[in-house]
Amino acid sequence: MTTRPIRFLHRGAVVEAPGFPPMTTVLDWLRLERRLTGTKEGCGEGDCGACTVALGRVKDGRLAYEPANACIMLLGQLDGAELVTVEDLASGGRLHPVQQALVDHHGSQCGFCTPGFVMSLFTLYQEGAGADREAVLERLAGNLCRCTGYRPIVDAALAACSTPPDDAHARRSAATAATLADLADGDDVFVGNEEAFFAAPASLDALASLMQRHPDATLVGGSTDVGLWITKQLRTLPKLVHTGRVAELRTLTVTDEALTIGAAVTYGEAAVALGALDPDVALLLQRLGSAQVRTAGTIGGNVANGSPIGDMPPLLISLGAEVALRHGEAVRTLPLERFFIAYGRQDRAPGEVVTHLRVPRLAAGEHLRVFKIAKRHDQDISSVMLAMAVRLDGGRIAGARIAFGGMAGIPKRAEAVEQALDGVAIDDGAAIGRAVARLGEDFTPLDDHRASAAYRLKVAANLVIKGLAEIAAGDRSATRLTPLRGASHAA
Ligand SMILES: Cc1cc2nc3c(=O)[nH]c(=O)nc-3n(C[C@H](O)[C@H](O)[C@H](O)COP(=O)(O)OP(=O)(O)OC[C@H]3O[C@@H](n4cnc5c(N)ncnc54)[C@H](O)[C@@H]3O)c2cc1C
Numbered sequence: 123m124t125t126r127p128i129r130f131l132h133r134g135a136v137v138e139a140p141g142f143p144p145m146t147t148v149l150d151w152l153r154l155e156r157r158l159t160g161t162k163e164g165c166g167e168g169d170c171g172a173c174t175v176a177l178g179r180v181k182d183g184r185l186a187y188e189p190a191n192a193c194i195m196l197l198g199q200l201d202g203a204e205l206v207t208v209e210d211l212a213s214g215g216r217l218h219p220v221q222q223a224l225v226d227h228h229g230s231q232c233g234f235c236t237p238g239f240v241m242s243l244f245t246l247y248q249e250g251a252g253a254d255r256e257a258v259l260e261r262l263a264g265n266l267c268r269c270t271g272y273r274p275i276v277d278a279a280l281a282a283c284s285t286p287p288d289d290a291h292a293r294r295s296a297a298t299a300a301t302l303a304d305l306a307d308g309d310d311v312f313v314g315n316e317e318a319f320f321a322a323p324a325s326l327d328a329l330a331s332l333m334q335r336h337p338d339a340t341l342v343g344g345s346t347d348v349g350l351w352i353t354k355q356l357r358t359l360p361k362l363v364h365t366g367r368v369a370e371l372r373t374l375t376v377t378d379e380a381l382t383i384g385a386a387v388t389y390g391e392a393a394v395a396l397g398a399l400d401p402d403v404a405l406l407l408q409r410l411g412s413a414q415v416r417t418a419g420t421i422g423g424n425v426a427n428g429s430p431i432g433d434m435p436p437l438l439i440s441l442g443a444e445v446a447l448r449h450g451e452a453v454r455t456l457p458l459e460r461f462f463i464a465y466g467r468q469d470r471a472p473g474e475v476v477t478h479l480r481v482p483r484l485a486a487g488e489h490l491r492v493f494k495i496a497k498r499h500d501q502d503i504s505s506v507m508l509a510m511a512v513r514l515d516g517g518r519i520a521g522a523r524i525a526f527g528g529m530a531g532i533p534k535r536a537e538a539v540e541q542a543l544d545g546v547a548i549d550d551g552a553a554i555g556r557a558v559a560r561l562g563e564d565f566t567p568l569d570d571h572r573a574s575a576a577y578r579l580k581v582a583a584n585l586v587i588k589g590l591a592e593i594a595a596g597d598r599s600a601t602r603l604t605p606l607r608g609a610s611h612a613a
Protein backbone atom coordinates (compact mmCIF):
# COMPACT_ATOMS: atom_id res chain seq x y z
CA MET A 123 0.00 0.00 0.00
CA THR A 124 1.44 3.39 -1.03
CA THR A 125 0.57 6.21 1.31
CA ARG A 126 1.18 9.91 1.00
CA PRO A 127 0.45 13.18 2.85
CA ILE A 128 -2.51 15.37 1.94
CA ARG A 129 -2.23 17.66 -1.09
CA PHE A 130 -4.45 20.48 -2.18
CA LEU A 131 -4.34 23.58 -4.32
CA HIS A 132 -4.20 26.98 -2.63
CA ARG A 133 -3.33 30.35 -4.17
CA GLY A 134 -2.06 28.73 -7.35
CA ALA A 135 0.34 26.31 -5.66
CA VAL A 136 0.00 22.72 -4.49
CA VAL A 137 0.24 22.57 -0.70
CA GLU A 138 1.65 19.36 0.67
CA ALA A 139 0.96 18.83 4.37
CA PRO A 140 3.02 15.91 5.63
CA GLY A 141 2.29 16.51 9.32
CA PHE A 142 -0.52 18.21 11.24
CA PRO A 143 -2.60 17.34 14.31
CA PRO A 144 -5.46 15.17 12.98
CA MET A 145 -8.20 17.41 14.43
CA THR A 146 -6.88 20.58 12.72
CA THR A 147 -9.76 22.44 11.08
CA VAL A 148 -9.45 24.34 7.82
CA LEU A 149 -10.25 27.54 9.74
CA ASP A 150 -7.47 27.04 12.27
CA TRP A 151 -5.00 26.23 9.51
CA LEU A 152 -5.93 29.40 7.62
CA ARG A 153 -5.99 31.75 10.57
CA LEU A 154 -3.33 30.33 12.91
CA GLU A 155 -0.86 28.77 10.50
CA ARG A 156 -1.21 30.84 7.33
CA ARG A 157 -2.28 34.02 9.15
CA LEU A 158 -5.02 34.49 6.56
CA THR A 159 -7.53 36.11 8.87
CA GLY A 160 -10.07 37.22 6.26
CA THR A 161 -12.04 34.04 6.99
CA LYS A 162 -13.86 34.69 10.28
CA GLU A 163 -14.93 32.52 13.17
CA GLY A 164 -18.44 33.26 14.41
CA CYS A 165 -20.31 30.32 15.86
CA GLY A 166 -17.74 27.57 15.27
CA GLU A 167 -20.54 25.09 14.57
CA GLY A 168 -21.57 25.49 10.96
CA ASP A 169 -24.51 27.81 11.60
CA CYS A 170 -23.47 31.39 10.81
CA GLY A 171 -21.41 31.09 7.62
CA ALA A 172 -18.77 33.67 8.66
CA CYS A 173 -16.09 31.05 7.97
CA THR A 174 -17.34 30.15 4.47
CA VAL A 175 -14.64 29.18 1.98
CA ALA A 176 -15.03 27.85 -1.55
CA LEU A 177 -13.83 24.40 -2.55
CA GLY A 178 -13.08 23.71 -6.19
CA ARG A 179 -13.38 20.14 -7.41
CA VAL A 180 -13.84 18.54 -10.79
CA LYS A 181 -17.41 17.27 -10.98
CA ASP A 182 -19.00 15.83 -14.10
CA GLY A 183 -15.91 16.79 -16.09
CA ARG A 184 -15.84 20.49 -15.12
CA LEU A 185 -14.46 22.58 -12.30
CA ALA A 186 -17.20 23.41 -9.81
CA TYR A 187 -16.94 25.63 -6.73
CA GLU A 188 -19.00 24.83 -3.63
CA PRO A 189 -19.27 26.71 -0.33
CA ALA A 190 -18.08 25.00 2.86
CA ASN A 191 -17.85 25.83 6.55
CA ALA A 192 -14.12 26.01 7.37
CA CYS A 193 -14.82 25.93 11.13
CA ILE A 194 -15.98 22.30 11.16
CA MET A 195 -14.13 20.97 8.13
CA LEU A 196 -10.93 19.07 8.82
CA LEU A 197 -7.77 20.09 7.01
CA GLY A 198 -7.37 16.54 5.71
CA GLN A 199 -10.71 16.75 3.91
CA LEU A 200 -9.15 19.26 1.51
CA ASP A 201 -7.14 16.55 -0.18
CA GLY A 202 -7.52 16.88 -3.96
CA ALA A 203 -9.48 20.17 -3.82
CA GLU A 204 -8.72 23.81 -4.52
CA LEU A 205 -9.20 26.03 -1.45
CA VAL A 206 -10.30 29.59 -2.21
CA THR A 207 -10.72 32.23 0.50
CA VAL A 208 -11.80 35.85 0.55
CA GLU A 209 -8.15 36.94 0.19
CA ASP A 210 -7.99 35.30 -3.24
CA LEU A 211 -10.75 37.17 -5.04
CA ALA A 212 -9.63 40.72 -5.81
CA SER A 213 -7.19 40.84 -8.67
CA GLY A 214 -5.16 43.49 -10.45
CA GLY A 215 -6.10 46.00 -7.75
CA ARG A 216 -9.82 45.56 -8.46
CA LEU A 217 -12.44 44.03 -6.26
CA HIS A 218 -14.13 40.85 -7.44
CA PRO A 219 -17.58 41.49 -9.02
CA VAL A 220 -19.39 40.08 -5.94
CA GLN A 221 -17.32 42.28 -3.63
CA GLN A 222 -17.95 45.34 -5.80
CA ALA A 223 -21.69 44.59 -5.89
CA LEU A 224 -21.79 44.42 -2.07
CA VAL A 225 -20.10 47.83 -1.95
CA ASP A 226 -22.41 49.30 -4.60
CA HIS A 227 -25.56 48.00 -2.90
CA HIS A 228 -24.47 48.87 0.67
CA GLY A 229 -24.46 45.18 1.61
CA SER A 230 -22.08 45.48 4.58
CA GLN A 231 -21.95 47.37 7.86
CA CYS A 232 -19.76 45.92 10.63
CA GLY A 233 -18.41 43.54 7.98
CA PHE A 234 -17.91 40.50 10.18
CA CYS A 235 -20.26 38.36 8.13
CA THR A 236 -19.16 39.85 4.80
CA PRO A 237 -16.29 37.49 3.87
CA GLY A 238 -18.67 34.56 4.32
CA PHE A 239 -21.33 36.18 2.13
CA VAL A 240 -18.69 37.00 -0.47
CA MET A 241 -17.55 33.40 -0.62
CA SER A 242 -21.06 31.95 -0.85
CA LEU A 243 -21.82 34.42 -3.63
CA PHE A 244 -18.51 33.63 -5.33
CA THR A 245 -19.68 30.00 -5.70
CA LEU A 246 -23.02 31.13 -7.11
CA TYR A 247 -21.27 33.57 -9.46
CA GLN A 248 -19.12 30.73 -10.81
CA GLU A 249 -22.23 28.74 -11.72
CA GLY A 250 -23.09 31.46 -14.23
CA ALA A 251 -26.66 30.31 -14.44
CA GLY A 252 -28.21 33.78 -14.20
CA ALA A 253 -29.23 33.28 -10.56
CA ASP A 254 -32.77 34.28 -9.66
CA ARG A 255 -33.99 35.40 -6.24
CA GLU A 256 -34.84 31.85 -5.18
CA ALA A 257 -31.35 30.60 -6.05
CA VAL A 258 -29.80 33.51 -4.15
CA LEU A 259 -31.90 32.87 -1.03
CA GLU A 260 -31.06 29.18 -1.14
CA ARG A 261 -27.34 29.85 -1.49
CA LEU A 262 -27.34 32.40 1.34
CA ALA A 263 -29.48 30.41 3.82
CA GLY A 264 -26.31 29.42 5.70
CA ASN A 265 -25.00 32.99 6.05
CA LEU A 266 -26.27 35.15 8.89
CA CYS A 267 -25.93 38.91 9.08
CA ARG A 268 -26.86 40.73 12.26
CA CYS A 269 -26.62 44.36 11.17
CA THR A 270 -27.03 45.08 7.48
CA GLY A 271 -30.36 43.42 6.75
CA TYR A 272 -30.68 41.00 3.90
CA ARG A 273 -32.36 43.17 1.24
CA PRO A 274 -29.19 45.00 0.12
CA ILE A 275 -27.22 41.75 0.23
CA VAL A 276 -29.78 40.01 -1.97
CA ASP A 277 -29.80 43.00 -4.34
CA ALA A 278 -26.02 42.77 -4.59
CA ALA A 279 -26.23 39.03 -5.24
CA LEU A 280 -28.78 39.47 -8.01
CA ALA A 281 -26.66 42.17 -9.63
CA ALA A 282 -23.40 40.21 -9.45
CA CYS A 283 -24.66 36.72 -10.30
CA SER A 284 -26.76 37.53 -13.33
CA THR A 285 -23.99 37.24 -15.92
CA PRO A 286 -21.62 34.45 -16.99
CA PRO A 287 -18.51 34.34 -14.79
CA ASP A 288 -15.62 36.42 -16.05
CA ASP A 289 -13.00 36.56 -13.31
CA ALA A 290 -9.50 35.18 -12.83
CA HIS A 291 -10.83 31.87 -11.47
CA ALA A 292 -13.17 31.32 -14.41
CA ARG A 293 -10.44 32.23 -16.90
CA ARG A 294 -8.01 29.68 -15.51
CA SER A 295 -10.58 26.95 -14.81
CA ALA A 296 -9.18 24.53 -17.41
CA ALA A 297 -5.67 24.78 -15.94
CA THR A 298 -7.04 24.40 -12.40
CA ALA A 299 -9.05 21.34 -13.42
CA ALA A 300 -5.91 19.81 -14.97
CA THR A 301 -3.92 20.37 -11.75
CA LEU A 302 -6.71 18.83 -9.67
CA ALA A 303 -6.84 15.85 -12.03
CA ASP A 304 -3.11 15.33 -11.40
CA LEU A 305 -3.76 15.32 -7.64
CA ALA A 306 -6.47 12.67 -7.91
CA ASP A 307 -4.44 9.48 -7.58
CA GLY A 308 -5.32 6.11 -6.08
CA ASP A 309 -2.88 6.33 -3.17
CA ASP A 310 -4.03 6.11 0.41
CA VAL A 311 -3.51 9.21 2.54
CA PHE A 312 -2.01 8.69 5.98
CA VAL A 313 -0.63 11.46 8.15
CA GLY A 314 0.61 10.72 11.67
CA ASN A 315 1.50 7.53 13.49
CA GLU A 316 -0.32 4.48 14.87
CA GLU A 317 -1.47 6.42 17.97
CA ALA A 318 -2.70 9.61 16.29
CA PHE A 319 -3.45 10.01 12.61
CA PHE A 320 -5.60 11.41 9.84
CA ALA A 321 -6.16 8.77 7.16
CA ALA A 322 -8.08 8.90 3.90
CA PRO A 323 -7.95 5.53 2.17
CA ALA A 324 -8.68 5.40 -1.55
CA SER A 325 -10.40 1.99 -1.70
CA LEU A 326 -12.97 0.09 0.31
CA ASP A 327 -10.49 -2.76 0.94
CA ALA A 328 -7.98 -0.30 2.39
CA LEU A 329 -10.67 1.37 4.51
CA ALA A 330 -11.99 -1.93 5.85
CA SER A 331 -8.55 -3.21 6.78
CA LEU A 332 -7.55 0.10 8.41
CA MET A 333 -10.76 0.07 10.49
CA GLN A 334 -10.11 -3.54 11.47
CA ARG A 335 -6.65 -2.54 12.71
CA HIS A 336 -8.05 0.54 14.48
CA PRO A 337 -11.64 -0.22 15.57
CA ASP A 338 -11.36 2.72 17.99
CA ALA A 339 -10.83 5.20 15.13
CA THR A 340 -13.56 7.75 14.30
CA LEU A 341 -14.98 7.58 10.80
CA VAL A 342 -15.47 10.98 9.19
CA GLY A 343 -17.69 11.64 6.19
CA GLY A 344 -18.29 15.39 5.84
CA SER A 345 -17.52 16.21 9.49
CA THR A 346 -20.73 18.21 9.87
CA ASP A 347 -21.46 16.22 13.03
CA VAL A 348 -17.92 15.15 14.01
CA GLY A 349 -16.63 18.72 13.55
CA LEU A 350 -18.91 19.87 16.36
CA TRP A 351 -17.65 17.14 18.68
CA ILE A 352 -14.27 18.84 18.23
CA THR A 353 -15.23 22.52 18.35
CA LYS A 354 -18.13 22.40 20.82
CA GLN A 355 -17.73 19.25 22.91
CA LEU A 356 -13.94 19.62 22.94
CA ARG A 357 -13.53 15.90 22.47
CA THR A 358 -10.12 14.47 21.65
CA LEU A 359 -10.32 12.24 18.58
CA PRO A 360 -6.78 11.04 17.94
CA LYS A 361 -7.55 8.67 15.06
CA LEU A 362 -9.63 10.02 12.20
CA VAL A 363 -10.50 8.04 9.08
CA HIS A 364 -12.06 10.05 6.25
CA THR A 365 -14.35 8.22 3.81
CA GLY A 366 -14.37 10.94 1.15
CA ARG A 367 -11.67 9.38 -1.05
CA VAL A 368 -13.04 5.82 -1.06
CA ALA A 369 -14.11 5.34 -4.67
CA GLU A 370 -16.71 2.64 -3.88
CA LEU A 371 -18.41 4.84 -1.26
CA ARG A 372 -18.57 7.82 -3.61
CA THR A 373 -20.81 6.23 -6.25
CA LEU A 374 -24.52 6.69 -6.78
CA THR A 375 -26.26 4.25 -9.10
CA VAL A 376 -29.73 4.80 -10.48
CA THR A 377 -31.81 1.99 -11.97
CA ASP A 378 -35.52 1.57 -12.68
CA GLU A 379 -35.91 -0.28 -9.38
CA ALA A 380 -33.72 1.57 -6.90
CA LEU A 381 -31.04 4.10 -6.07
CA THR A 382 -27.85 2.77 -4.54
CA ILE A 383 -26.15 5.58 -2.66
CA GLY A 384 -22.58 5.22 -1.43
CA ALA A 385 -22.15 6.25 2.20
CA ALA A 386 -19.75 9.08 1.29
CA VAL A 387 -22.03 10.66 -1.31
CA THR A 388 -22.90 14.19 -0.16
CA TYR A 389 -26.35 15.75 -0.04
CA GLY A 390 -25.29 18.06 -2.84
CA GLU A 391 -24.29 15.12 -5.02
CA ALA A 392 -27.41 13.08 -4.25
CA ALA A 393 -29.86 15.97 -4.57
CA VAL A 394 -30.86 15.48 -8.20
CA ALA A 395 -31.32 11.69 -8.03
CA LEU A 396 -33.08 11.74 -4.65
CA GLY A 397 -35.13 14.80 -5.51
CA ALA A 398 -36.40 13.08 -8.66
CA LEU A 399 -38.10 10.46 -6.47
CA ASP A 400 -40.73 12.94 -5.34
CA PRO A 401 -41.10 16.76 -5.05
CA ASP A 402 -41.32 16.46 -1.25
CA VAL A 403 -37.85 14.90 -1.20
CA ALA A 404 -36.48 17.77 -3.29
CA LEU A 405 -37.95 20.26 -0.82
CA LEU A 406 -36.57 18.35 2.15
CA LEU A 407 -33.07 18.42 0.69
CA GLN A 408 -33.36 22.12 -0.05
CA ARG A 409 -34.17 22.70 3.65
CA LEU A 410 -31.57 20.30 5.05
CA GLY A 411 -28.79 22.34 6.62
CA SER A 412 -27.42 25.00 4.29
CA ALA A 413 -25.53 24.94 0.99
CA GLN A 414 -22.32 24.75 3.07
CA VAL A 415 -23.61 21.74 5.06
CA ARG A 416 -24.86 20.01 1.92
CA THR A 417 -21.43 20.40 0.26
CA ALA A 418 -19.82 18.28 2.96
CA GLY A 419 -22.51 16.29 4.81
CA THR A 420 -23.07 12.73 3.63
CA ILE A 421 -26.12 10.48 3.58
CA GLY A 422 -24.04 7.74 5.25
CA GLY A 423 -23.03 10.11 8.06
CA ASN A 424 -26.65 11.06 8.71
CA VAL A 425 -27.59 7.40 9.01
CA ALA A 426 -24.53 6.23 10.96
CA ASN A 427 -24.83 9.10 13.43
CA GLY A 428 -28.14 7.60 14.56
CA SER A 429 -29.64 10.93 15.59
CA PRO A 430 -33.36 10.72 16.41
CA ILE A 431 -33.81 14.03 14.57
CA GLY A 432 -31.77 13.32 11.43
CA ASP A 433 -33.81 13.94 8.28
CA MET A 434 -32.66 11.07 6.06
CA PRO A 435 -33.56 8.08 8.28
CA PRO A 436 -37.36 8.63 8.38
CA LEU A 437 -37.39 9.28 4.64
CA LEU A 438 -35.29 6.23 3.84
CA ILE A 439 -37.28 4.00 6.22
CA SER A 440 -40.55 5.07 4.60
CA LEU A 441 -39.10 4.09 1.23
CA GLY A 442 -38.08 0.66 2.55
CA ALA A 443 -34.33 1.27 2.33
CA GLU A 444 -31.66 -1.24 3.29
CA VAL A 445 -28.28 -0.38 4.75
CA ALA A 446 -25.13 -2.31 3.83
CA LEU A 447 -22.14 -2.63 6.15
CA ARG A 448 -18.65 -4.03 5.92
CA HIS A 449 -16.48 -5.31 8.74
CA GLY A 450 -13.09 -6.55 7.62
CA GLU A 451 -14.02 -8.98 4.84
CA ALA A 452 -17.58 -9.54 6.11
CA VAL A 453 -20.50 -7.80 4.41
CA ARG A 454 -24.10 -7.68 5.59
CA THR A 455 -27.31 -5.92 4.71
CA LEU A 456 -30.30 -5.13 6.90
CA PRO A 457 -33.50 -3.11 6.68
CA LEU A 458 -32.57 0.41 7.76
CA GLU A 459 -35.25 0.52 10.46
CA ARG A 460 -33.50 -2.36 12.25
CA PHE A 461 -30.19 -0.45 12.28
CA PHE A 462 -31.48 1.91 14.97
CA ILE A 463 -31.66 0.03 18.28
CA ALA A 464 -32.00 2.64 21.01
CA TYR A 465 -30.98 6.25 21.60
CA GLY A 466 -27.27 6.53 20.69
CA ARG A 467 -27.05 2.81 19.86
CA GLN A 468 -26.93 1.47 16.32
CA ASP A 469 -26.42 -2.07 15.01
CA ARG A 470 -22.78 -1.35 14.08
CA ALA A 471 -19.74 -3.04 15.59
CA PRO A 472 -16.58 -1.04 16.33
CA GLY A 473 -14.60 -0.88 13.08
CA GLU A 474 -17.64 -1.65 10.95
CA VAL A 475 -18.32 0.73 8.06
CA VAL A 476 -21.61 1.73 6.46
CA THR A 477 -20.93 1.21 2.75
CA HIS A 478 -24.16 2.13 1.01
CA LEU A 479 -27.92 2.46 1.13
CA ARG A 480 -30.28 0.80 -1.30
CA VAL A 481 -33.40 2.89 -1.75
CA PRO A 482 -36.25 1.27 -3.72
CA ARG A 483 -38.34 3.53 -5.92
CA LEU A 484 -42.01 3.95 -5.09
CA ALA A 485 -44.08 1.08 -6.49
CA ALA A 486 -47.12 1.63 -8.70
CA GLY A 487 -49.98 2.97 -6.53
CA GLU A 488 -47.61 4.17 -3.79
CA HIS A 489 -47.68 7.83 -2.70
CA LEU A 490 -45.02 9.60 -0.67
CA ARG A 491 -45.44 12.56 1.65
CA VAL A 492 -42.62 14.18 3.61
CA PHE A 493 -43.06 17.00 6.13
CA LYS A 494 -40.33 18.64 8.19
CA ILE A 495 -41.47 20.78 11.12
CA ALA A 496 -38.76 23.09 12.45
CA LYS A 497 -38.63 26.48 14.10
CA ARG A 498 -37.09 28.04 10.97
CA HIS A 499 -37.76 27.24 7.33
CA ASP A 500 -34.07 27.10 6.41
CA GLN A 501 -31.13 25.47 8.09
CA ASP A 502 -32.85 24.08 11.14
CA ILE A 503 -33.04 20.70 12.79
CA SER A 504 -36.47 19.04 12.78
CA SER A 505 -38.73 19.13 15.81
CA VAL A 506 -40.87 16.49 14.11
CA MET A 507 -40.32 14.89 10.75
CA LEU A 508 -42.80 12.63 8.98
CA ALA A 509 -42.18 10.54 5.91
CA MET A 510 -44.87 8.14 4.78
CA ALA A 511 -45.32 5.92 1.77
CA VAL A 512 -48.95 4.90 1.33
CA ARG A 513 -50.19 2.31 -1.16
CA LEU A 514 -53.70 2.70 -2.50
CA ASP A 515 -55.80 -0.03 -4.01
CA GLY A 516 -59.23 0.92 -5.32
CA GLY A 517 -59.45 3.97 -3.05
CA ARG A 518 -58.45 2.03 0.08
CA ILE A 519 -55.16 2.03 1.97
CA ALA A 520 -53.43 -1.22 1.18
CA GLY A 521 -50.26 -0.75 3.21
CA ALA A 522 -48.37 2.21 4.67
CA ARG A 523 -44.85 2.80 5.96
CA ILE A 524 -45.09 5.79 8.29
CA ALA A 525 -41.77 6.87 9.80
CA PHE A 526 -41.11 9.69 12.23
CA GLY A 527 -38.09 11.59 13.46
CA GLY A 528 -38.24 13.58 16.69
CA MET A 529 -40.87 11.34 18.26
CA ALA A 530 -38.66 8.79 20.03
CA GLY A 531 -35.02 8.12 20.89
CA ILE A 532 -34.58 6.70 17.38
CA PRO A 533 -36.15 7.24 13.97
CA LYS A 534 -39.14 4.88 14.17
CA ARG A 535 -42.24 3.61 12.37
CA ALA A 536 -45.75 4.25 13.67
CA GLU A 537 -46.77 0.60 13.54
CA ALA A 538 -50.05 0.84 15.46
CA VAL A 539 -51.22 3.63 13.16
CA GLU A 540 -50.10 1.72 10.07
CA GLN A 541 -52.13 -1.32 11.16
CA ALA A 542 -55.17 0.77 11.97
CA LEU A 543 -55.05 2.41 8.55
CA ASP A 544 -54.94 -0.86 6.68
CA GLY A 545 -58.06 -1.25 4.52
CA VAL A 546 -59.42 2.21 5.42
CA ALA A 547 -60.95 4.22 2.57
CA ILE A 548 -58.60 7.14 1.81
CA ASP A 549 -61.47 9.65 2.15
CA ASP A 550 -62.92 8.19 5.38
CA GLY A 551 -62.01 11.02 7.75
CA ALA A 552 -63.57 9.38 10.81
CA ALA A 553 -61.64 6.10 10.39
CA ILE A 554 -58.42 8.03 9.70
CA GLY A 555 -59.03 10.07 12.87
CA ARG A 556 -59.42 6.84 14.91
CA ALA A 557 -56.21 5.44 13.36
CA VAL A 558 -54.04 8.48 14.11
CA ALA A 559 -55.38 8.53 17.68
CA ARG A 560 -53.23 5.41 18.15
CA LEU A 561 -50.01 7.44 17.78
CA GLY A 562 -49.79 7.47 21.58
CA GLU A 563 -49.30 3.67 21.46
CA ASP A 564 -46.35 4.12 19.09
CA PHE A 565 -44.59 7.06 20.74
CA THR A 566 -43.93 8.72 24.08
CA PRO A 567 -42.12 11.80 22.73
CA LEU A 568 -39.59 13.88 24.59
CA ASP A 569 -40.26 17.30 26.09
CA ASP A 570 -37.28 19.48 25.19
CA HIS A 571 -36.31 22.98 24.08
CA ARG A 572 -37.42 22.27 20.52
CA ALA A 573 -40.94 21.11 21.31
CA SER A 574 -43.10 19.72 24.11
CA ALA A 575 -44.28 16.10 24.06
CA ALA A 576 -47.90 17.21 23.68
CA TYR A 577 -46.99 19.44 20.72
CA ARG A 578 -45.07 16.65 19.03
CA LEU A 579 -47.97 14.19 19.37
CA LYS A 580 -50.46 16.76 18.09
CA VAL A 581 -48.37 17.85 15.13
CA ALA A 582 -47.53 14.24 14.23
CA ALA A 583 -51.22 13.31 14.11
CA ASN A 584 -52.04 16.37 12.02
CA LEU A 585 -49.24 15.63 9.57
CA VAL A 586 -50.58 12.14 8.90
CA ILE A 587 -54.07 13.55 8.38
CA LYS A 588 -52.71 16.28 6.08
CA GLY A 589 -50.70 13.79 4.01
CA LEU A 590 -53.67 11.44 3.59
CA ALA A 591 -55.96 14.36 2.68
CA GLU A 592 -53.51 15.41 -0.04
CA ILE A 593 -53.31 11.86 -1.36
CA ALA A 594 -57.12 11.63 -1.40
CA ALA A 595 -57.33 14.96 -3.26
CA GLY A 596 -54.59 13.94 -5.72
CA ASP A 597 -53.01 17.37 -5.26
CA ARG A 598 -50.66 18.80 -2.68
CA SER A 599 -50.75 22.47 -3.54
CA ALA A 600 -53.89 23.34 -1.54
CA THR A 601 -52.23 22.49 1.80
CA ARG A 602 -48.80 24.04 1.11
CA LEU A 603 -47.40 27.42 2.02
CA THR A 604 -44.03 26.64 0.38
CA PRO A 605 -44.28 26.15 -3.36
CA LEU A 606 -42.81 22.89 -4.57
CA ARG A 607 -40.25 22.95 -7.35
CA GLY A 608 -39.42 20.42 -9.99
CA ALA A 609 -41.84 17.56 -10.43
CA SER A 610 -45.61 18.05 -10.57
CA HIS A 611 -47.51 18.94 -7.39
CA ALA A 612 -50.17 16.40 -8.11
CA ALA A 613 -50.34 12.69 -7.16
C1 LIG B 1 -25.37 23.85 10.59
C2 LIG B 1 -25.83 22.44 10.51
C3 LIG B 1 -27.11 22.17 10.08
C4 LIG B 1 -27.55 20.85 10.01
N1 LIG B 1 -28.82 20.61 9.55
C5 LIG B 1 -29.27 19.35 9.48
C6 LIG B 1 -30.58 19.09 9.01
O1 LIG B 1 -31.33 19.99 8.63
N2 LIG B 1 -30.99 17.80 9.00
C7 LIG B 1 -30.19 16.77 9.39
O2 LIG B 1 -30.61 15.63 9.35
N3 LIG B 1 -28.93 16.98 9.83
C8 LIG B 1 -28.46 18.25 9.89
N4 LIG B 1 -27.20 18.49 10.34
C9 LIG B 1 -26.39 17.36 10.83
C10 LIG B 1 -25.39 16.79 9.80
O3 LIG B 1 -25.16 17.69 8.76
C11 LIG B 1 -25.90 15.49 9.19
O4 LIG B 1 -26.15 14.54 10.18
C12 LIG B 1 -24.93 14.93 8.16
O5 LIG B 1 -25.58 14.02 7.32
C13 LIG B 1 -23.76 14.21 8.78
O6 LIG B 1 -22.97 13.71 7.73
P1 LIG B 1 -21.39 13.85 7.75
O7 LIG B 1 -20.88 13.16 6.55
O8 LIG B 1 -21.01 15.26 7.92
O9 LIG B 1 -21.09 13.02 9.05
P2 LIG B 1 -19.80 13.03 10.04
O10 LIG B 1 -19.89 14.23 10.88
O11 LIG B 1 -18.59 12.89 9.19
O12 LIG B 1 -20.11 11.71 10.81
C14 LIG B 1 -21.31 11.53 11.54
C15 LIG B 1 -21.28 10.17 12.26
O13 LIG B 1 -21.31 9.12 11.30
C16 LIG B 1 -20.14 8.29 11.42
N5 LIG B 1 -19.83 7.88 10.05
C17 LIG B 1 -19.62 8.69 8.98
N6 LIG B 1 -19.47 7.93 7.87
C18 LIG B 1 -19.58 6.65 8.25
C19 LIG B 1 -19.54 5.40 7.56
N7 LIG B 1 -19.37 5.32 6.23
N8 LIG B 1 -19.72 4.25 8.27
C20 LIG B 1 -19.93 4.30 9.61
N9 LIG B 1 -19.97 5.44 10.31
C21 LIG B 1 -19.81 6.60 9.64
C22 LIG B 1 -19.13 9.14 12.12
O14 LIG B 1 -18.16 8.38 12.79
C23 LIG B 1 -20.03 9.92 13.08
O15 LIG B 1 -20.38 9.09 14.15
C24 LIG B 1 -26.71 19.79 10.40
C25 LIG B 1 -25.40 20.06 10.82
C26 LIG B 1 -24.96 21.37 10.88
C27 LIG B 1 -23.57 21.65 11.31
Ligand code: FES
Pocket residue numbers: 162163164165166167168169170171172173174191192193194
Ligand atom coordinates in the same frame (compact mmCIF):
# COMPACT_ATOMS: atom_id res chain seq x y z
S1 FES C 1 -17.97 30.06 12.24
FE1 FES C 1 -20.14 30.02 12.05
S2 FES C 1 -20.37 28.60 10.44
FE2 FES C 1 -18.28 28.52 10.82
Ligand code: FES
Pocket residue numbers: 229230231232233234235236266267268269270
Ligand atom coordinates in the same frame (compact mmCIF):
# COMPACT_ATOMS: atom_id res chain seq x y z
S1 FES D 1 -22.50 43.43 8.40
FE1 FES D 1 -22.45 43.11 10.52
S2 FES D 1 -23.06 41.07 10.76
FE2 FES D 1 -23.38 41.46 8.70
